[in-house]
Amino acid sequence: MLELVRERVRLRHYSLRTERAYVSWVRRFVIANGRRHPRELGGAEVERFLTDLAARDDVASGTQNQALAALLFLYREVLGLKLPWMQDVVRAKRPRRLPVVLSRGEVDRLLGAMDGTTRLMASLLYGTGMRLMECTRLRIKDVDFERNEIVVREGKGDKDRRVPLPRTLRQDLERAIERACVLHRHDLADGLGEFHLPHALAKKYPTAARETGWQYVFPSAQRSVDPRTARMRRHHVDDSSLQRAVKRARVLAGIAKPATCHTLRHSFATHLLEAGQDIRTVQELLGHKDLGTTQIYTHVLGRGAGAVLSPLDRQA
Known part of the structure; x- marks a missing residue:
């Protein structure tokens, strides 16, 4: 069964x-x-x-x-x-929680406590608003340096969307792609280097699976067996490695908030709204189906309780 x-x-x-x-x-x-x-x-x-x-x-x-x-x-x-x-059958009611958001200074301290590939990936999470798995599964063909944008494929709800490519990450991203291409050439030389194409694309485009564009921007250092096809492939980097790196950086940066990889996505949305960006635009960048989901970030701006002057302060 x-x-x-x-x-x-x-x-x-x-x-x-x-x-x-x-x-x-x-x-x-x-x-x-x-x-x-x-x-x-x-x-x-x-x-x-x-x-x-x-x-x-x-x-x-x-x-x-x-x-x-x-x-x-x-x-x-x-x-x-x-x-x-x-x-x-009754579904459990999910409590409404406010997201954890880092200040700009805390983001700088967090990223400053990281280095290498994990710092680049964490910077992408904050700079684009991508989810963790959207970042780890990013493919070379979906990074458009000419248009300064990244195409997020098969996001939540199996939806595609476009997000901005931070100009400050351009060179680091180019170097990451170069390293991925070198690994791909080694795999091809060993008779491997085949990417698992989604759905029936492998039949429609027989040679596409070995093309560079389909390879991951952040490939794993080791090859592994695909659990569905039982074929040896090079998967993307393990998402848990980035989660651990962010946790270590949070401790080193002295940040008391329970910040995770997803906190960088929350911070991306909040800081855009703080800068005056239209909430509909932020909704599109995050890939939210419902505007109500995006509106939760207005509660962590200075427009809610933080914008109200306490009566005690008026007496001061």
Whole structure:
């Protein structure tokens, strides 16, 4: 059954992370119910499983909703069952949290505590507003030096968008691409260097997989086996390496805020709005479907509680 889940996920062109998450949740659900087949289970078992996640395992609402999404995918897409109880399953309400945002000085200190490729990647996160995986998966063909822009492919919601290429990073990015090209030439010399093309492009363009443009800007130093095709390839750099580098830099910079890679994206949006950029433009750059998602950054500007003069200060 788990193989059927994998096949259906790949048919829908979901990411490898989603595939692994869905398979993991289905396995946990089956084990939690005495290894009974899901066809024998129903809404009561799903509700109990989700309740146990919250009450016993104390998982976040987002994690609980991910488990529900995996189980609904199992019943609807894999087993082909459209049961009445599916519409009644209650999703956990996600609390509205304000994002952590660094000041411009804190961003400078954070980036100043980094070096090499990780500093370039962190600078791209702040300078373009890209998400972590959008940065690690950046391909050479999507960096346009002539137009000073970067095309973000297959972002959240499988949407493409364009973001500005920071001029201050131009030379560092050119050198990174040169290093990627050198690695690609070595791979080609060893009979490798083939990129996994999305969907059916490999059949439509048989030689495209070996072209330089399809290679990652930030390739891994080591080759590895593709978990889906079992072929030896050079993957992109591990995203956890950048996460660790940002965490180390935060400590070295003496920043008390719990800053992560995603904090740089929040800071990008906030600083653009502070500079007077139109919120619709910021929405497009971030790739938000709903303007309401972008509007959360107006709460961390000086237009909210910070712009109100306290009565105590008026007495001073």
